[in-house]
Amino acid sequence: RPDSMLKKNEVGVVTGLAWTSVGGEIMMIEVNVVKGNGKIQLTGSLGDVMKESANIAISYIRSKAEKLKIDPDFYKDCDIHIHAPEGAVPKDGPSAGVTMTTALVSALTGVPVRREVAMTGEITLRGRVLPIGGLKEKTMAAYRAGVKTVIVPEENKPDIEEIDETVKKNLNFVFADDADTVLKTALLFATEPDQLLKEPLIHSGVDRNIKPALDTAVITQ
Amino acid sequence: RPDSMLKKNEVGVVTGLAWTSVGGEIMMIEVNVVKGNGKIQLTGSLGDVMKESANIAISYIRSKAEKLKIDPDFYKDCDIHIHAPEGAVPKDGPSAGVTMTTALVSALTGVPVRREVAMTGEITLRGRVLPIGGLKEKTMAAYRAGVKTVIVPEENKPDIEEIDETVKKNLNFVFADDADTVLKTALLFATEPDQLLKEPLIHSGVDRNIKPALDTAVITQ
Amino acid sequence: RPDSMLKKNEVGVVTGLAWTSVGGEIMMIEVNVVKGNGKIQLTGSLGDVMKESANIAISYIRSKAEKLKIDPDFYKDCDIHIHAPEGAVPKDGPSAGVTMTTALVSALTGVPVRREVAMTGEITLRGRVLPIGGLKEKTMAAYRAGVKTVIVPEENKPDIEEIDETVKKNLNFVFADDADTVLKTALLFATEPDQLLKEPLIHSGVDRNIKPALDTAVITQ
Amino acid sequence: RPDSMLKKNEVGVVTGLAWTSVGGEIMMIEVNVVKGNGKIQLTGSLGDVMKESANIAISYIRSKAEKLKIDPDFYKDCDIHIHAPEGAVPKDGPSAGVTMTTALVSALTGVPVRREVAMTGEITLRGRVLPIGGLKEKTMAAYRAGVKTVIVPEENKPDIEEIDETVKKNLNFVFADDADTVLKTALLFATEPDQLLKEPLIHSGVDRNIKPALDTAVITQ
Amino acid sequence: RPDSMLKKNEVGVVTGLAWTSVGGEIMMIEVNVVKGNGKIQLTGSLGDVMKESANIAISYIRSKAEKLKIDPDFYKDCDIHIHAPEGAVPKDGPSAGVTMTTALVSALTGVPVRREVAMTGEITLRGRVLPIGGLKEKTMAAYRAGVKTVIVPEENKPDIEEIDETVKKNLNFVFADDADTVLKTALLFATEPDQLLKEPLIHSGVDRNIKPALDTAVITQ
Amino acid sequence: RPDSMLKKNEVGVVTGLAWTSVGGEIMMIEVNVVKGNGKIQLTGSLGDVMKESANIAISYIRSKAEKLKIDPDFYKDCDIHIHAPEGAVPKDGPSAGVTMTTALVSALTGVPVRREVAMTGEITLRGRVLPIGGLKEKTMAAYRAGVKTVIVPEENKPDIEEIDETVKKNLNFVFADDADTVLKTALLFATEPDQLLKEPLIHSGVDRNIKPALDTAVITQ
């Protein structure tokens, strides 16, 4: 049973790409943000490196809160839960860094994630995107799941040539060297914030009524 | 001595289904919610994945508190204890996710659980129900214990054909792809909330005087 | 040197029954409750399962506080220490659940425990009593120590036939399927609460001036 | 270099007796009590059982605070440090229970300890004194160090016959079945409290101006 | 793909030098300081010794806060995150002490770091710089990455002769025996504080409007 | 490269003596005390016994605060960091007890330490100094580093005869049986407190304007 894309654009859920001994795989990241007192929970049998990635993503967002139109006090007024489903499968490595960053920004701003976008890349504390392994296998999994656009670290550009021809033809590639490019590509910022806010969101605790200071990305193949 | 069903519909106790090397088994989940200060206790020799399932269930319910008519501050005004009896038997895996979710919602709302319903399924942070293993053995155990209805992840539908014919004939199957379906099937929502509240409950700390925004499920074989 | 019974009825001390590779044994459980701020201490080289039993016992009592005439705030206004003497001997398993429950209720209410009663049984979060192993050896140890009445899980009834004839003739058996039966059998509730309170107790921090809502058990052989 | 007794009666220092593979030994227990906020520190390479003994001793004293004329709030207004010198030598077992109890009561009341008394025995939460091993070796060490009186658990009476004749002739034996007997024997309660308080003590944080409700022990050979 | 220098002078990012079994390497240290409540996070698969280095750097800066024009309350009013990118690569040892100290001072004062400077050296609690290993390999990596100046512990002066001739010719060497020399060499203190503050910084929570009491270092080959 | 003495008398830095498989060594102890909220940090790859020594030193000083003219609230108004440089070298054992005690008293009072004094000895909670091993190797290291006076536990007096003749001739030996002797020998108490306070100290958070109640030691060979 191959993994499949989400049925609609959702808030706080991002399609990541994982690489195991048996090939590439879709790995969803889910984030819930609720009113609380600053507790962070990380579940899904995450290894130490992946847990560190989650904390790096949170610290990065805190340092950019103003720019992202996120209440800078969210770290103490909310509880944040980051989960990678299929909880019995151990997961590790830094390459879900951009995925967790995007899911967190989506959950904290209420901006939905484009369901047809998948991504992979290590994030640093200052928002740089570092290269990852298994690009060939990961993009194959993305293609099979029906993904249209994959976000890939800029330093992985040379690895593109190893990718299967069919996969290469059918996917848009966005090369990112920083988190800005990732967020602009994956998040569905409304032309007008008012439009975004028509439909009430299920999660609470975060104001999301101002358009973030990022331009909508132009995705080119 | 085969495990048996509860003698009456209770609040905070749900019949789960476990799968061990020697076959399927009934595995009760008990939840106590009392006034407190936000402590969560997990007992019953639970492994790490199962403990994570419990925390995922709690986070999911927090994100849906309003819809479920649960005071969203329950996480800090109550102490929650989740227990899987037969405390010396080690238990693990994500497939008690729906069972713990249901027991928690029952304990937090005061709505009793249908004693003749058993269930199995992984829960995600956003309430999706993911497939599990051992369906054949688990449903056999449910049948032997006298269960009438089993709730099964929708993605496990193809595994139905491996189930014993007698078991298949004697059990109602409810396929769930999200927590809503599980809760509607298992919880005994009163036609009128007033009716529900006639009998005072033993646990305290949670208002339960409004009918949740879920319709009673229609169970079809 | 065989273990022996207490010399008089005491508050907060209950005679349990343990089962080791060399036979059955008396295992006392001692509980001290003092004014404090909610700390729970468990000592006596207790294993993880036995520590969980202690926490299950405390949660159960919290959920029944009103019925047991115990101040429901005891969990935050008292410090509770549960100890199993002979501190160098490792102890584990769930079968001291009823013993710890009884010792806690005694310490929290000030009601003395009948010194001639011993007990064994797993407790669940909702107060059900589950079966245990080693009944033959445990009852032999009870008999040798001079115990008159043993409380045994109802589901262990079939194991009675394996018990030594002399032991069976000389002990009263009380079969319990829930904590109520255990407490009614082991605690020495006064006919009149005023009578109970004549003699001041050494421990403090808990009001114990109202008769609990349990009837005195009638013990039949 | 054999261990030796203290040069004068001190507050908060008690001579214990330990038993190792190479024979008996003097093992001092030192206690400092200072104004603080309830922190308990245990040092001297203590094993888990010995750390539990320390906590049992503290809980026992809390439950008897009024009788011992100790401010019952000491557990939250003081910091307590219990140390067993020769910090590199691992130490374990429950038999320093009475020693730690005595050192704590001395430090908390300001009553000095008789320097010529040594002791060994497990303490329970209710103050019972349980038997220990290695009595022959321990008393030999006490005799060599110049100790005059040893306090021994009452249940160890039968082991007296194995003790070396010279040791037996030169030591007073006090058999204790509870902590009261230990404290009355080892602590130097003044005939008049005023007398005790002439000399200011170095430690602070605890009132010690009322004579405890224990009679001075009469030591008989 | 050799590591490369940053593209511009940044705040809170410093180029360190690491030594592995396969040669020297550039190892960036990133620091984020945001308003918070005193939490310290250390990520990047850091070993115990390297984590201790980070805490030593923070303590050193706290003891020099006044001199460095840093609000001495930063330890409780900010959250500090120190990260070493390439999160899956385990890193350890004390030789990033000066790098972390410099990145912290930069982040806390808002003073940018000279991008063409790299450094290595253990820091002590009092700011002394202690010698490190692998100087030959580390300076080779610095040279290859385009670094112009390397800061080296004074006690490593004798090791200079083992360095490759080309490397020696193309790098400026600054020998430091204390943190002052390191900070003066690496931080880009403005001639006039007003000049420094023209460009608003992305991180917040720290006033940085006074010129620190350190003179700009004169770098000599 | 042999270790060397400090270049001047400093506050909070004391020269200790360590003993490893390859001989004796100088081991500095550095202490920083800053305003804070009672956090204690111990770094330098310290083993459990050495960490306990640090806590014993702090407890001892708390119990003597008044006599040492130290604000007794320092434990909750300051943060204390104790570090043993050369952070990658594992260190353990109780023999740095006196060194840590002296460095702490120096940092807390602002009284400088005589740079030409080195020391070794276990400290107990009541300030007794216990014997240590490796005296021959430790004093050799002291002599080579240029130390003038070594403080040695009184119970190590018999080991003096094993010390190298040249070492013995060139070092002053001070035998200490308690912490008082150590502090009087190593700390540079001013004849007049006013004199001491002329030069402002770099660390803050502690008043140090009263002369401690210890006499300056007379060092005799």
Ligand SMILES: [Ca+2]
């Ligand atoms: Ca999958």
Ligand SMILES: [Ca+2]
């Ligand atoms: Ca970019």
Ligand SMILES: [Ca+2]
């Ligand atoms: Ca079972």
Ligand SMILES: [Ca+2]
């Ligand atoms: Ca559905």
Ligand SMILES: [Ca+2]
């Ligand atoms: Ca026994």
Ligand SMILES: [Ca+2]
């Ligand atoms: Ca019953």
Ligand SMILES: [Ca+2]
């Ligand atoms: Ca000894």
Ligand SMILES: [Ca+2]
């Ligand atoms: Ca007695």
Ligand SMILES: [Ca+2]
């Ligand atoms: Ca690299």
Ligand SMILES: [Ca+2]
């Ligand atoms: Ca310098």
Ligand SMILES: [Ca+2]
């Ligand atoms: Ca050295």
Ligand SMILES: [Ca+2]
């Ligand atoms: Ca002396």
